[in-house]
Amino acid sequence: MHSSLSRRDNMDKLIVDVASGQSTESEAEGSCKEWSDQWRGSHTHPSSSSDDLRPRSGAPLSNRRQTVARMHASNSSRTALNASTIVNLPHDFSDTGGYASPSHHDSSRASSPFPRARPRPLMASFTHSSAAESDSPVEKYTTPASPGTLKSRKKKRTASFSLPFHRRRGHSPYTNYARWLGGRWRRWLLIALVAALFLGLYLWKSAYELQVELSFFSHKWIKEEFDGVMPLKGCFAPERISPLYDLDRHLAPKYQMLSPGLSLKRGTTCYDFSSTVQSIPGVEPEHLLYHTYWRADLIPFGERHTATLASFLATQPLSHSKMILWTNGAEQLGNNTFVKPFVEKWGDHIEVRQVDMPALTRGTEIDGLLSNAGGGGIFDQRAWVDGDAIRLLVLWHYGGVWMDMDQILTRDIHPLIEHEFVTQWDCYDKPYFSLNGALMHFRQHSPYLCEAFHIMATSPLPKPNTFTWGSHLYSKLHRRLLAAHQKPFAVLPWCFADPRNCRSDIRFPDPFLADPEYWAGRHWEGRHEVGRSGRELLEEKIGYVWTLHLHNQWLKTFPKGGWLQRLLDGYWKRIDEMERLKVGEGSGV
Secondary structure, rough: OOHHHHHHHHHHHHHHHHHOOOOOOHHHHHHHHHHHHHHHOOOOOOOOOOHHHOOOOOOOOOOOOOOOOOOOOOOEEEEHHHHHHHHOOOOOOOOOOOOOOOOOOOHHHHOOOOOOOOOOOOOOEEEEOHHHHHHOOOOOOEEOOOOOOHHHHHHHHHOOOOOOOOOOOOOOOOHHHHHHOHHHHHHHHHHHHHHHHHHHHHHHHHHOOOOOOOOOHHHHHHHHHHOOOOOOOOOOOOOHHOOOOHHHHHHHHOOOOOOOOOOOOOOHHHHHHHHOOOOOOOOOOOOEEEEEEEEOOOOOHHHHHHHHHHHHHHHHHHHHEEEEEEEEOHHHHOOOOOOOHHHHHHHHOEEEOOOOOOHOOOOOHHHHHHHOHHHHHHHOOOOOOOHHHHHHHHHHHOOEEOOOOOOEEOOOOHHHOOEEEEOOOOOOOOOOOOOOEEEEEEEEOHHHHHHHHHHHHOOOOOOOOOOOOOOOHHHHHHHHHHHOOOOEEEEEEHHHHHHOOOOOOOOOOOOOOOOOOOEEOOOOOOOOOOOOOHHHHHHHHOOOOOEEOOOOOOOOOOOOOHHHHHHHHHHHHHHHHHHHHHHHHOOOO
16 A cells, blocks of 8 residues: 555656656766767768758657556546656647657558658557647547556557557468368368369269250340231232232141141140141152252352252152252352253253243332342341342242252152241240241242242341341231231251251251260160160151251261261262163163
């Protein structure tokens, strides 16, 4: 108790001495200061100017070790002195001789030529009492209700200071990452995780099939092209029906059913449905024209392209069939090395004709659009726009079946021509690409084509390499027919003309790759299985469908011994037999 009172008396005396201006520094501190002043006079600071060497007026600066007055916790109402009052410095004093002062608050820290420590309160337990008393030379502080022990207050005071030239550095996440990978076992763990990920993906892929298809369409385009349904022109009115069109046949009941009413996506149901369409018993097939088109200025006609001509000769009844190969360069194509033999040997069934756009558009509603020499600028780089226009024009003038040049026929088309039809784009039922004209049939001067020309004439011209006069045109026409309560044309299921355009588990194998190991759930060679092999099952389904669509993959070749190459080899053998029979008939044998 006596020692506590003595310490309090000494502290009170210390405060009185400081307030009266008496120096409180010890003898050792005075000698140290004297030596420091002598050193400063003879050794100029590197960053000091000549003005810094002048004697300073006012009270001397106290060193860092000068004692700071503290308030006892028992007297919470006593006013404390701040550091500026203890050293007797004015509040606007900012020159510290190039050294940072932990107790000095500098409002213009950015303008100082030297780094300064961040100002902190003298004691962490003090709080400023009032902002209104900032003009007083002695700032008032209040102590909390429970200040703690003297040892804890010393810790708080010590923790409130930091070295002026040291800043705490943040830890980079890359440092932690490199440290984590530093151990050998950690590297092996990472390698094991990556290997497990790839193994999991492989096992998942072997058990499941991922099929993702993304399409983006503008709402404005959908509203303009699909949502709005315009009225028909009236081509089905009796007074507008051409005498070349057999209206009674159009309205007569049909023997064949080409639209099952289902999507036919599962298993081999589409191929099985295609097998139900057979020739009508006791009815002789009518004469049928087959139209196709080749742009002579794009890709030279080569051996790959002869597959279309060979499939026509090998599968269609030639006594009732003829193919017209339309082109924009008839003379060039007629003298082609691969076309000329077909024309010379089978000239009665294969003919090359020049596309005369003014003659084809004459009498149609698009006469003013495409009758100029350049074809109205429709000859794009892919032959899409001009091909879409030419197929409708030649069917309007001559009637018959249109087939793209990249198709290979597999069956006689005659059982299908009871209906006028287009084909389904694929088995996915795409909302804006639902119909395809790769294989289509319309009769001469068909009212369906008349309505199609009306849509083409009243709509903006198509952009190059688009489906405006193709799939989109057929969809527009189909919706207008339904809106007018008019019977629409038929739509062949996807597998009839394009058995490759569906899911990988049921579509035909890629003809440009080697035969697969499995097809339709069966081993290709039938090993360790009862029943037909995958190869035998595919050959059966080929006989059910009507064409194989290769989608303009002209630069690819068929692998030797592949399923499609074997099919073409069979076609060539049949053509050789037909040629021998034809030569024998001509020689009278």
